[in-house]
Amino acid sequence: xxxxxxxxxxxxxxxxxxxxxxxxxxxxxxxxxxxxxxxxxxxxxxxxxxxxxxxxxxxxxxxxxxxxxxxxxxxxxxxxxxxxxxxxxxxxxxxxxxxxxxxxxxxxxxxxxxxxxxxxxxxxxxxxxxxxxxxxxxxxxxxxxxxxxxxxxxxxxxxxxxxxxxxxxxxxxxxxxxxxxxxxxxxxxxxxxxxxxxxxxxxxxxxxxxxxxxxxxxxxxxxxxxxxxxxxxxxxxxxxxxxxxxxxxxxxxxxxxxxxxxxxxxxxxxxxxxxxxxxxxxxxxxxxxxxxxxxxxxxxxxxxxxxxxxxxxxxxxxxxxxxxxxxxxxxxxxxxxxxxxxxxxxxxxxxxxxxxxxxxxxxxxxxxxxxxxxxxxxxxxxxxxxxxxxxxxxxxxxxxxxxxxxxxxxxxxxxxxxxxxxxxxxxxxxxxxxxxxxxxxxxxxxxxxxxxxxxxxxxxxxxxxxxxxxxxxxxxxxxxxxxxxxxxxxxxxxxxxxxxxxxxxxxxxxxxxxxxxxxxxxxxxxxxxxxxxxxxxxxxxxxxxxxxxxxxxxxxxxxxxxxxxxxxxxxxxxxxxxxxxxxxxxxxxxxxxxxxxxxxxxxxxxxxxxxxxxxxxxxxxxxxxxxxxxxxxxxxxxxxxxxxxxxxxxxxxxxxxxxxxxxxxxx
Amino acid sequence: xxxxxxxxxxxxxxxxxxxxxxxxxxxxxxxxxxxxxxxxxxxxxxxxxxxxxxxxxxxxxxxxxxxxxxxxxxxxxxxxxxxxxxxxxxxxxxxxxxxxxxxxxxxxxxxxxxxxxxxxxxxxxxxxxxxxxxxxxxxxxxxxxxxxxxxxxxxxxxxxxxxxxxxxxxxxxxxxxxxxxxxxxxxxxxxxxxxxxxxxxxxxxxxxxxxxxxxxxxxxxxxxxxxxxxxxxxxxxxxxxxxxxxxxxxxxxxxxxxxxxxxxxxxxxxxxxxxxxxxxxxxxxxxxxxxxxxxxxxxxxxxxxxx
Numbered sequence: 001x002x003x004x005x006x007x008x009x010x011x012x013x014x015x016x017x018x019x020x021x022x023x024x025x026x027x028x029x030x031x032x033x034x035x036x037x038x039x040x041x042x043x044x045x046x047x048x049x050x051x052x053x054x055x056x057x058x059x060x061x062x063x064x065x066x067x068x069x070x071x072x073x074x075x076x077x078x079x080x081x082x083x084x085x086x087x088x089x090x091x092x093x094x095x096x097x098x099x100x101x102x103x104x105x106x107x108x109x110x111x112x113x114x115x116x117x118x119x120x121x122x123x124x125x126x127x128x129x130x131x132x133x134x135x136x137x138x139x140x141x142x143x144x145x146x147x148x149x150x151x152x153x154x155x156x157x158x159x160x161x162x163x164x165x166x167x168x169x170x171x172x173x174x175x176x177x178x179x180x181x182x183x184x185x186x187x188x189x190x191x192x193x194x195x196x197x198x199x200x201x202x203x204x205x206x207x208x209x210x211x212x213x214x215x216x217x218x219x220x221x222x223x224x225x226x227x228x229x230x231x232x233x234x235x236x237x238x239x240x241x242x243x244x245x246x247x248x249x250x251x252x253x254x255x256x257x258x259x260x261x262x263x264x265x266x267x268x269x270x271x272x273x274x275x276x277x278x279x280x281x282x283x284x285x286x287x288x289x290x291x292x293x294x295x296x297x298x299x300x301x302x303x304x305x306x307x308x309x310x311x312x313x314x315x316x317x318x319x320x321x322x323x324x325x326x327x328x329x330x331x332x333x334x335x336x337x338x339x340x341x342x343x344x345x346x347x348x349x350x351x352x353x354x355x356x357x358x359x360x361x362x363x364x365x366x367x368x369x370x371x372x373x374x375x376x377x378x379x380x381x382x383x384x385x386x387x388x389x390x391x392x393x394x395x396x397x398x399x400x401x402x403x404x405x406x407x408x409x410x411x412x413x414x415x416x417x418x419x420x421x422x423x424x425x426x427x428x429x430x431x432x433x434x435x436x437x438x439x440x441x442x443x444x445x446x447x448x449x450x451x452x453x454x455x456x457x458x459x460x461x462x463x464x465x466x467x468x469x470x471x472x473x474x475x476x477x478x479x480x481x482x483x484x485x486x487x488x489x490x491x492x493x494x495x496x497x498x499x500x501x502x503x504x505x506x507x508x509x510x511x512x513x514x515x516x517x518x519x520x521x522x523x524x525x526x527x528x529x530x531x532x533x534x535x536x537x538x539x540x541x542x543x544x545x546x547x548x549x550x551x552x553x554x555x556x557x558x559x560x561x562x563x564x565x566x567x568x569x570x571x572x573x574x575x576x577x578x579x580x581x582x583x584x585x586x587x588x589x590x591x592x593x594x595x596x597x598x599x600x601x602x603x604x605x606x607x608x609x610x611x612x613x614x615x616x617x618x619x620x621x622x623x624x625x626x627x628x629x630x631x632x633x634x635x636x637x638x639x640x641x642x643x644x645x646x647x648x649x650x651x652x653x654x655x656x657x658x659x660x661x662x663x664x665x666x667x
Numbered sequence: 668x669x670x671x672x673x674x675x676x677x678x679x680x681x682x683x684x685x686x687x688x689x690x691x692x693x694x695x696x697x698x699x700x701x702x703x704x705x706x707x708x709x710x711x712x713x714x715x716x717x718x719x720x721x722x723x724x725x726x727x728x729x730x731x732x733x734x735x736x737x738x739x740x741x742x743x744x745x746x747x748x749x750x751x752x753x754x755x756x757x758x759x760x761x762x763x764x765x766x767x768x769x770x771x772x773x774x775x776x777x778x779x780x781x782x783x784x785x786x787x788x789x790x791x792x793x794x795x796x797x798x799x800x801x802x803x804x805x806x807x808x809x810x811x812x813x814x815x816x817x818x819x820x821x822x823x824x825x826x827x828x829x830x831x832x833x834x835x836x837x838x839x840x841x842x843x844x845x846x847x848x849x850x851x852x853x854x855x856x857x858x859x860x861x862x863x864x865x866x867x868x869x870x871x872x873x874x875x876x877x878x879x880x881x882x883x884x885x886x887x888x889x890x891x892x893x894x895x896x897x898x899x900x901x902x903x904x905x906x907x908x909x910x911x912x913x914x915x916x917x918x919x920x921x922x923x924x925x926x927x928x929x930x931x932x933x934x935x936x937x938x939x940x941x942x943x944x945x946x947x948x949x950x951x952x953x954x955x956x957x958x959x960x961x962x963x964x965x966x967x968x969x970x971x972x973x974x
Binding site: 373374376377387391394395396397402405406409410413415420421423424426427428430431432433434435437438439441442444445446448449450453454455517521524525528531532535536539540543546547548550551552553554555556557558559564566568569570574575576577578579582 | 717718719720721722723724725726728730732733736737739740741743744758760761762763764765766768769770772773775776779780783784785786787788789791792794795796798799801802805806807808809810812813814816817820821822879880883884888951958961962965966968969972973974
């Protein structure tokens with residue numbers, strides 16, 4: 001407990017010192033140093049717990065309105081804390097390189113570092129809270145700090161709008177959360193999460209279901225599940241790269257933490273909750289993946305892929321939730337271990353990808369794919385970092401993204417004795433996950449291929465050079481993590497073992513040793529992945545021994561065309577047009593064009609842009625509500641008997657559905 | 668007994684590709700009224716290519732040359748997981764079919780990346796087609812495995828595919844599953860009607876256009892990997908039908924497997940001779956047929972094994 005208190009104190013002190021008038025370099029130094037100390041202190045508290053130690057509990061006397069403030073750090077919180085703080089520190093180091101142009105200016109970089117400290121502080125608060133007020137305090141601190149971090153470039157109207165959008169969205173989420181807490185407080189008469197849990201465990205029924213839905217909505221908004229995601233790509237594109245990385249990789253994982261925490265508090269959830277979670281998450285994964293395909297802004301693309309990846313983790317949690325409600329220990333272990341492992345892995349590769357995208361932005365001043373190209377020769381380390389993160393995010397062996405998806409797949413294709421139709425539904429989800437995997441492979445190939453391979457597409461873009469070591473170092477650390485967790489997946493599994501066994505303890509009967517099989521499978525994965533790397537090495541070595549080592553150079557074959565130029569390369573939009581044409585309902589493509597006319601056409605252009613369908617429809621309904629209603633009525637002819645029949649049918653179905661909900665599963 | 672079986676598997680998996688391509692080409696030649704190339708022609712071609720000095724595009728990065736070997740290594744590893752002898756594979760662990768699918772996907776990513784590396788519009792076009800078409804077949808394999816899982820209750824690829832023929836519902840599911848595997852084969856190994864390996868026309872190419880700039884040993888690696896993929900899926904068809912236990916009756920099992928794979932090659936050849944390749948716009952629909960059929964199998968398996 002003292003270590004955690006000291007960490008809070010160090011972070012606050014660091015933030016305060018950062019605000020003093022000093023040189024910007026000193027601000028950065030103080031920020032990073034205080035983060036480093038906080039990391040050491042938090043590790044001192046969290047690692048023993050993850051190794052199997054008892055949870056740390058503490059109390060803080062407080063006056064009347066809220067009573068005693070309780071703090072409790074168990075394995076679940078420790079798991080999240082143990083990587084959240086170091087990653088924030090790495091973000092601070094990256095910021096030294098990224099914000100370097102501002103260091104000599106009159107901008108106060110200290111404020112930025114103070115906000116990073118507050119972000120770390122919010123992790124300590126949220127992940128150790130055993131009291132609703134501390135939880136909300138941490139939640140709000142994270143939201144406000146993230147908002148202020150996003151609007152670093154506040155003179156830009158678009159950035160301000162993105163920040164405001166984020167602020168509004170996150171507070172809509174807060175309303176749901178507060179509503180849920182109010183219901184829980186009224187029933188349990190206490191602000192303790194423990195007593196919330198007690199009430200939740202013993203009072204299945206409509207009110208618990210309502211609380212569950214409110215919580216899902218709130219956490220869904222925080223972690224950007226579909227359809228609550230529309231703030232995310234905007235905010236991620238506007239923020240400085242390390243802030244995007246931290247938001248996507250670390251800060252919004254608090255939503256998933258809270259989701260798992262409350263599922264653990266419920267103890268034995270209803271079956272529909274598990275199915276709901278799986279459906280909701282699968283939809284997020286699918287739509288998030290589809291959106292990544294159309295984007296031309298590299299950071300927006302990465303933003304959407306967060307929606308995809310929280311969906312994948314959510315499928316794992318859904319499987320675990322069903323395991324809890326069926327009392328099936330192996331599903332519980334696989335679901336929660338797989339989901340949490342995916343959260344960890346996502347933090348590793350997503351930060352890495354954002355760092356690489358930020359490096360591209362710093363070197364070329366654009367992240368518009370259609371203007372970039374051929375960066376891998378000029379920025380080899382950034383390019384290596386991006387491809388590592390990319391292969392990991394597409395969940396390919398031998399990198400870490402694969403290991404967690406593998407565990408989730410092994411839950412979906414379980415040979416555990418569950419109902420036949422449940423099995424069929426699981427397999428269908430597995431197939432959907434496979435589709436999502438293929439789509440993310442498409443979009444990452446597209447992103448890497450267009451930005452880093454080939455030749456530069458636009459002469460107006462600056463010819464970049466490799467970025468500074470301050471920015472490469474965090475990429476390197478994350479890269480090592482991505483490879484290590486892929487080839488030795490048991491490392492990551494050791495971290496999630498603790499949280500998974502918390503879930504297992506809530507089961508009524510003895511769970512047995514269900515974690516061991518997962519560890520064994522992961523060992524296999526590690527060995528075969530290592531074997532794959534070895535096989536590649538051996539083949540390349542053999543090639544150098546057997547075949548001619550030298551090669552003559554020539555131009556790329558142009559299929560007989562004599563005057564190729566770099567503008568003729570495939571662009572990002574052309575790469576994805578085959579695919580996105582089949583999903584027009586989800587991927588709304590806008591085009592602005594002036595096509596060439598006449599014998600000697602003058603200027604002509606074609607600009608395509610993939611916009612967010614949810615946001616667009618929302619705005620169009622808000623802005624032109626009456627117009628869209630009359631539009632709809634114009635398309636439906638009143639005197640058409642089919643319309644009346646269909647309307648009546650829909651009405652009956654809705655009424656029947658409401659009746660069923662009232663008297664059936666929701667009661 | 669596992670060692671000889673493993674040896675037979677490796678031999679079959681790595682040796683058959685050359686013969687498979689030879690058989691396909693011979694079959695096509697017979698339909699066209701030609702004599703056709705020798706059965707082992709691909710082997711000679713590969714040896715010839717290995718001796719050549721490659722020509723590299725000036726735009727290419729080191730990834731271009733590495734890519735070919737990643738593709739080959741990943742395909743070889745996948746071939747070690749795919750059970751072409753029925754209920755046995757040298758690499759067998761729980762849920763190894765996920766590893767199988769994603770290793771092949773890794774091969775595909777590097778195939779596409781090395782195509783895009785040279786900055787040619789043609790090759791990127793091939794990569795785009797490969798990426799978007801394979802996205803439609805990817806669920807098919809998982810639905811197929813899921814069907815086998817519902818019916819047999821095993822967890823490894825070899826267990827699932829190798830035990831399927833013992834189930835009562837096998838005769839209902841087998842024809843559909845073989846069709847699914849056959850479409851998967853056509854998509855993954857770029858055969859007609861999805862892709863035409865023998866033309867060089869921008870309108871029709873997928874796989875061939877991606878390796879336009881490859882030459883020498885790297886081209887050999889790519890061509891062998893493509894043949895290997897065809898063998899993998901033919902091996903799965905063979906495994907689905909194989910009634911022998913590879914550990915109890917190894918000789919019969921290997922013989923049956925080899926014959927079945929050769930049979931698949933002949934069927935591929937016949938299809939290529941008798942069916943025109945599809946228009947590009949229709950390819951995704953054809954590929955979705957595999958997923959839809961596999962989904963139907965899954966639902967059917969659920970219905971047939973319901974309590």
